[in-house]
Amino acid sequence: MVKQNIDRSDSISPSFGPHPCSAAQMDCSERRNLSVQAIRRTEAVTRLAQQHQVSRKFVYQQLAKATVAIDQAFEPAEPKDQKVLFYLPITKAWIHQFVLSLILICHSSFRGVLDILDAMFDYHDMSLGTIHNIAQQAVVSARRVNDSQDLSGIRIGDHDEIYQANRPVLVGIDHRSTYCYLLAVEDSRVSRREFHRLAAVAAASMASGCTGLRGRAQSPPGRFIDAHIHAHADLYDPDESVSTSIIQWMDAHDVSHAVALGAMRGYVSDERIEKGLPHPDRLVPFCVIDPREPSGGRKIIDVLREYVDAGARGFGEYKLKLAVDAPESMRVYEVCAELGLPVLLHIDSQYSFDEIGLPRFAKVLAELPECVFIAYGPGWWASISGDVQELRSSKTPVTAGGACDRLLTKYPNLYCDLSAGSGANAISRDLDFGREFLIRHSDRIMFGTDSIFPEPKDKGHFELFGNMDLPRQIKSRILRENAHRLLKLV
Numbered sequence: 001m002v003k004q005n006i007d008r009s010d011s012i013s014p015s016f017g018p019h020p021c022s023a024a025q026m027d028c029s030e031r032r033n034l035s036v037q038a039i040r041r042t043e044a045v046t047r048l049a050q051q052h053q054v055s056r057k058f059v060y061q062q063l064a065k066a067t068v069a070i071d072q073a074f075e076p077a078e079p080k081d082q083k084v085l086f087y088l089p090i091t092k093a094w095i096h097q098f099v100l101s102l103i104l105i106c107h108s109s110f111r112g113v114l115d116i117l118d119a120m121f122d123y124h125d126m127s128l129g130t131i132h133n134i135a136q137q138a139v140v141s142a143r144r145v146n147d148s149q150d151l152s153g154i155r156i157g158d159h160d161e162i163y164q165a166n167r168p169v170l171v172g173i174d175h176r177s178t179y180c181y182l183l184a185v186e187d188s189r190v191s192r193r194e195f196h197r198l199a200a201v202a203a204a205s206m207a208s209g210c211t212g213l214r215g216r217a218q219s220p221p222g223r224f225i226d227a228h229i230h231a232h233a234d235l236y237d238p239d240e241s242v243s244t245s246i247i248q249w250m251d252a253h254d255v256s257h258a259v260a261l262g263a264m265r266g267y268v269s270d271e272r273i274e275k276g277l278p279h280p281d282r283l284v285p286f287c288v289i290d291p292r293e294p295s296g297g298r299k300i301i302d303v304l305r306e307y308v309d310a311g312a313r314g315f316g317e318y319k320l321k322l323a324v325d326a327p328e329s330m331r332v333y334e335v336c337a338e339l340g341l342p343v344l345l346h347i348d349s350q351y352s353f354d355e356i357g358l359p360r361f362a363k364v365l366a367e368l369p370e371c372v373f374i375a376y377g378p379g380w381w382a383s384i385s386g387d388v389q390e391l392r393s394s395k396t397p398v399t400a401g402g403a404c405d406r407l408l409t410k411y412p413n414l415y416c417d418l419s420a421g422s423g424a425n426a427i428s429r430d431l432d433f434g435r436e437f438l439i440r441h442s443d444r445i446m447f448g449t450d451s452i453f454p455e456p457k458d459k460g461h462f463e464l465f466g467n468m469d470l471p472r473q474i475k476s477r478i479l480r481e482n483a484h485r486l487l488k489l490v
């Protein structure tokens, strides 16, 4: 059987050889002997063919096979360091882990990370903003681990004050193990006397097993975070009357933090803004610009970076008479992605306008996966229903298949807030659908009111969402946790 299967194709046609069947009848060892004889060149090929009663062509074929085998046997061995040890399937999640390792283990700069990705992987699909976001997201889980550490075993603490980005940071190290148990950012440089007092408080707290100075950095209490209020430049009034009235309103409504939209605006930086927002532990400033306004030669990124340095946590409210995917707006979104600023976007039929089904917005979300958007407004919330006719609020029951469901499911970079009449109406117009919608997307929906100071009007948000029958965890995500995580609040 083997004989039949080997080199049958080499059989010689009767018209070319004296003994047509000889080649076909040769077994493997006979063919090998013939090839060895041919390779030795002790006899001419013609003579070998005659001796074995095969054609010259057949002899040459055996000679070729033997030559290939010898060549293979004497090929230079692969150098040891070129041997493939293992193959690495690289996913986006792996890249994120790699980026974090470079930052935390190798203390690489963000630009250094970009250089390594370029040099080692020829990978360019990463911006400085994304690296910043990866590092910031890690802070959230690191903080959880950090807060769960038992510090009661620390007996002697070494304390010092260091500077990070020009801000003083209190540091505490366990003398015995050199474990760093304390890194607390201070609002301003503390006096030596105050520093020793804080260190003593930390030491006393450790002795009783609690987390010491870390406790001072805990969030202000409150059931709600309002992701959407307005006060604009009034926030910076020297007598702080508006900001004080906001804090009083927040306290009355159990709000720990409120996002002050448009607190920093335009291309011209404002001295008052540089001084900082009043109540920085409670008010979260967003910045905004109109890309169509004259910039005096300043680049959008430079202006927004200044605002970030002054404390801006996001961009918006962005509400201009432009298509949601207008080129000017796309440029702004790109810059926000680079700086890690979420973009709060008003959508209706005139401002950041789109068509039924929000096809333009879908295109923006797909093209800029690194930019986080917080959508709201009549156009967005009308799209909760599949039978939408106009991008404005409606009171009719919701039908399934709306763009809100579709886009929130498809694009992880999309959030939304429940502010204004449009947000409350979207849920209250059909409470059964609204409740299920909140549960379905509970990790990407944020509570907000759209209160405008100094004269906020109650549009029923606290009552509607505060009293809504929802699982405890779902409710807490929507009322507070999602904003806390997205805006990296302390």
Ligand SMILES: [Zn+2]
Pocket: 228, 230, 261, 317, 450
């Ligand atoms: Zn608004």
